[in-house]
Amino acid sequence: MALKELEDATAVEDFLSRHTPVLLYIGPGGRDQQADTVLTSLCALAPARSAAWVRPYEGVADRYVRQLLTHLPQTDRACLVLIEGAVVLDVLRSTDVEAHGEEWAKAHFGERFLARLSES
Numbered sequence: 001m002a003l004k005e006l007e008d009a010t011a012v013e014d015f016l017s018r019h020t021p022v023l024l025y026i027g028p029g030g031r032d033q034q035a036d037t038v039l040t041s042l043c044a045l046a047p048a049r050s051a052a053w054v055r056p057y058e059g060v061a062d063r064y065v066r067q068l069l070t071h072l073p074q075t076d077r078a079c080l081v082l083i084e085g086a087v088v089l090d091v092l093r094s095t096d097v098e099a100h101g102e103e104w105a106k107a108h109f110g111e112r113f114l115a116r117l118s119e120s
Contacts (some may be wrong), residue, residue: 003043004052009064016068021084021116025053026065028078028094032096035094036078040094042092042109043080062091076098089116 003025003108006012015022027042028036038066043051068086084103088110097105 003040004049006052006061006065007059008109011061012054012061012064016083016085018052019085021082021089023051023067023095023113023117024063024081024083025051026081027055033094034102035097035105038105039078039080039092039094042105042113043087045109045114046117075077080109080113082116087092 004015006015006024013026023043023046025039029037039114044055054065056062068083069081069088072081072088072091077094079091080095081088092105092109092113100108
């Protein structure tokens, strides 16, 4: 599955305004690190139409997403956010993958993200 890129604030709003949890991937900002690759591949496992991504530091979509996530500690690294409307349900950051490893990330994602997405 190819992730849908959200290119502007309207696309972000349309994606997040669904009445079910969705998975939003905030890209790595040009860094090509293993943890970011893991997050991308994990996001691709989400059910069709449940996952999309935003390029960091590129325009209105990124600024809009970061405004929604202001209560989360943000880094300039990639992260996956399980979100329903404006409510953040869970977060998996590239720094988590680096700290705990790829296998942990896959298990963590399966337990905490995919199960929730498949219920909706």
